[in-house]
Amino acid sequence: xTFSEEIKQHALSLGFDACGICRARDSxxxxxxxxxxxxNCQAGMGYLERNVEKRLDxxxxxxxxxxxxxxxxxxxxxHKQRGGVPRFAYYAYGKDYHEVMWDKLNRLFSFIQxxxxxxxGRCFSDTAPVLERFWAAQAGIGFVGxxxxxxxPGKGSYFFLGEIILDRxxxxxxxxxxxxxxxxRCLTSCPTNAxxxxxxxxxxxxxxxxxxxxxxxxxxxxxPNLRNNVYGCDICQLVCPYNREARxxxxxxxxxxxxxxxxDLKKLLEMDEEAYREVFRHSAVKRAKFSGLKRNVTAxxxxxxx
Ligand code: B12
Ligand code: SF4
Ligand code: SF4
Numbered sequence: 001x002t003f004s005e006e007i008k009q010h011a012l013s014l015g016f017d018a019c020g021i022c023r024a025r026d027s028x029x030x031x032x033x034x035x036x037x038x039x040n041c042q043a044g045m046g047y048l049e050r051n052v053e054k055r056l057d058x059x060x061x062x063x064x065x066x067x068x069x070x071x072x073x074x075x076x077x078x079h080k081q082r083g084g085v086p087r088f089a090y091y092a093y094g095k096d097y098h099e100v101m102w103d104k105l106n107r108l109f110s111f112i113q114x115x116x117x118x119x120x121g122r123c124f125s126d127t128a129p130v131l132e133r134f135w136a137a138q139a140g141i142g143f144v145g146x147x148x149x150x151x152x153p154g155k156g157s158y159f160f161l162g163e164i165i166l167d168r169x170x171x172x173x174x175x176x177x178x179x180x181x182x183x184x185r186c187l188t189s190c191p192t193n194a195x196x197x198x199x200x201x202x203x204x205x206x207x208x209x210x211x212x213x214x215x216x217x218x219x220x221x222x223x224p225n226l227r228n229n230v231y232g233c234d235i236c237q238l239v240c241p242y243n244r245e246a247r248x249x250x251x252x253x254x255x256x257x258x259x260x261x262x263x264d265l266k267k268l269l270e271m272d273e274e275a276y277r278e279v280f281r282h283s284a285v286k287r288a289k290f291s292g293l294k295r296n297v298t299a300x301x302x303x304x305x306x
Contacts (some may be wrong), residue, residue, distance in 0.1 A: 062121060079255075157243060226296075
């Protein structure tokens, strides 16, 4: 077995669902990325405008970078909220994925360093300027869908992505041939037309941006179209035919608590800061802060989907 195969095998033994490897190089994505910025699709996420050279070329981010090991971790929940209650996106059901990914990535990196002392590199999962979906596609894990999500054929798109960028040459995988074909379901189902064209999400219009990242008021034209989404949005994944093949994860940290699953509009409207801290103690929902969640609850309570 080659060292690259050993790395992939170890990644799976740590609970990752997919692992692929590609060369660290210039992504060649400059034109597309700069156009996305020039159309102001990043909305208020100013960090996407910074460190652009590093985002476009991982060798600018990690000194001596030669390879990118890309991994995916399933978060499709085995138990879901019941219908009719304010919806939290599936990715936010359990413990904050940054912590879970970080722990697993570091364990994979320790394995590599034990086998090859002197190897240097860094682990990432949504923590740095890295085009994570692009590299996952280059590493052959899946393909980028028209909703811009990384889709793994036979498994769907409910996966977190992470990388180890390191200074060793490895054996490289190839991108896969699959693509969305004629399907446009995500484009026609997005309630706010945030997927303005295939492979193009304008964050200003995206419910996920408005309910998680936006620190001000939710844009008034978005409020009537929030549906029941109180934190994040999964609509462009729920309608995707590839997600018919999604299977529940078995990562204990992502299991939702009974308290979380019992939340309804009344409980959310009445929730005080102490209860919020208790229910969402280790959760990614903390990102919106108590005031952000309250803002979202108030907004959806005014729509016809309550
Ligand atoms: C900013 C951001 C957002 C923004 C903007 C989303 C967007 N589509 O760009 C907002 C807040 C809206 C958002 C929402 C969500 N996000 Co987000 N987000 C990010 C973040 C931090 C950066 C993404 C980015 O650089 N966007 C800029 C655009 C231009 O780049 P891009 O979409 O990656 O596309 C590039 C390549 O894919 C490339 N490309 C590659 N192949 C192909 C093929 C063709 C034909 C074309 C045209 C293009 C193309 O084009 C782009 C380069 O110019 C990443 C983490 C990271 N560092 O990558 C997480 C990340 C993308 N998000 C993630 C998740 C889970 C979500 C949500 C599902 C959460 C939710 N349920 O609410 C939604 C999904 C909404 C959606 N349809 O994208 C996951 C996605 C996992 C996956 N399977 O793809 C990531 C990777 C975090 C992680 N580590 O797991 N997100
Ligand atoms: S996450 Fe929701 S609002 Fe954003 S692009 Fe997908 S369907 Fe549209
Ligand atoms: S819904 Fe259709 S077009 Fe959209 S990502 Fe899935 S397969 Fe591609």
